[in-house]
Amino acid sequence: MLTRRHALLLSTALFAAPSYAADDIKIVDNVELSGTGVTSGSMWAKGVDLAVKEINAAGGILGRKIALTHQDNQSQAQVAKAVATKAIDDEPYVMLGPIFSGDVNVSMAVTEDAETPMIMGGEAANLTQQGKKYLFRTSFSQSSAMPKVANYMQKQGMKSITVVWIANDFGKGGRDTMVKELAARNIKVAADISTEPGQMDYSAVVVNVAKAQADALFVYLNEEESARFLIALRKLGYDKPVIGETVLASQRVIELAGPAANGVKAHVGLSVDAPNRLVQEFGAKFKAATGFASDHNGIKGYTAAYLIKAVTEKIGKFDRKLFASTLHTASFTAKDQPGLLMDVSFDAAGDLDRESYLVEVKDGKQVITETLPPLGKK
């Protein structure tokens, strides 16, 4: 029964505005906490939370604490724009997120006008090709990741590939880039199969995959769809190599697909199983804090928050313009900035470069089979 005391507590909880000290650093996270992007968004938000908690516990940035607020953009562009506008009205030091490219597209116009840095989780290639000066990535773009996957296929002597992709901007962008890379290596696309976001039944898709009789299958879907697809694929007994990029071999997919994920090979930009002490320590901390393993989005969120610290310490003051201009073409080592987990460098467009991995899923775990150097070191 709702007593007066409960009602009072509830109303206090509902109406209490977050209170921060005047010299706190305002950071707003414009993130997909509901709607189709919730799987990615909630991982990202937990990563950000963990980093902010650590940074604040260690004394903050240049002696100032971070005051972080997560704002749900419902995975809808018009709401993401509202959130970005609301964030900018409050004059944050940096805006984090969003992750879905549609949401990034509308938000980056707002942060650009306000000259406020935005560190986002989108992977679509076109985001950083529009000449924005305040936009930065936390992971590879599709145009830097797909060549690595195509190289791997070429090395394995594959001559034909079936491509299964999800019909949203993420899937279409990945598919277009991949098909181009395959053509450049004279690898034939045996079948080009699009699937629906939120699709439940993949039996027809799987039959078409089998019919195509390609040397291998490239799968580019979001997390839940990847898991459902893998389960359907294994039921059919498909035995050709199944190759993906980041998502297909992510912890979330392994968790959802269970044994069906075993045998999947993928290029992974970020993985808590990477042969790297800092990354593995992060994985353990994340699991202790949340009860589940982090995927690439958790690492993206975590490193996004630490990137704010790294850049601000490099410039020695809180200056949004200087932050953005410094981060373009900046490089950081994990030795100096352990929160970034890996050595990383940024280019003039806001794209980043760092080492990445080829992995195989064995017994429900990502096993790193090869470490690929940063593109810039080749």
Next chain:
Amino acid sequence: MMRFLLIAAAVIAIYFLPAGLKNYGIYIVTLWSVYVIAGMGLNLTVGYAGQISLGQAAFWGIGAYTTAIALKAGLPFLAALPLAALLCFGVGLLLGFPALRVQHHYLAFATLGFNILVYLVLRNEDWLTGGSFGINNIAEPTLLGWRISRPLDFFQFTWIATVAMGVLMALLLRSPWGRAFAALRDNPIRAESVGIDTTFYTLLAFAIGAAYAGVAGAFFACLVGFIEPAPFGVNTSLSMLLMVIAGGSGRFFGPAIGAMIVVLIPEWLRFAAEWYLAIFGVMIVVMMVWLPGGILSLPERLRGAK
């Protein structure tokens, strides 16, 4: 007279009110205003003509894409806007002609199918719509050489359009057409027996409702500056139907109140952090159970309770 003065005062107050708001507040109020236009159209179809439509977001999308494509092709906003409305009116007639042979939930499913069809066209016809990537950097409207780029100016422009669309709707509802709409909603057999061509009037209400969605779509495209297929799916059609029903279906100011519920309340509830959508859901359930006639039926409900 008193009622007219009150409405005029409210219209003027809303015109000036957002001047005190920051950009976020102005954006949300503009979004509300856009939803009001689409809601008015759906209210005509649902509330006045008595047809259930689950395809309003499809017309909204057609309006938004027509405007975006026309603006990209160099057409001025004032040419793109009627183009969007006319195209939606035409498509509304084309869809309505076969679809309106059925009514109620059958019509709901026919329009739902249409909405899915439009969504697929928007997503798959890359050459025209940009496919999943959508259309980015949609220009702000330009009026006689003046680019409406300040958020407050854009709101006031949208609000003037909303009021104009409202006045047109009021005139329509007071005309013999409006009375015919209401007659066929209340009793189609009696309406037909007094000589009202029910097919013609239902079709007309549906197509005019679609044209309103087209106008709303034109403003939406310019407000957000980026469109992709996602906002024009069935979920939005459901939200719009909720808007009409929660405000008060068949009541003139229903869509304005309903749009407040759908657009403003979730934003206002943000202080409740991760609970905000859950609270919103509970509010809707409670409201629908207690006030099935919508917010505007509250006075009658209170009078009835006495």
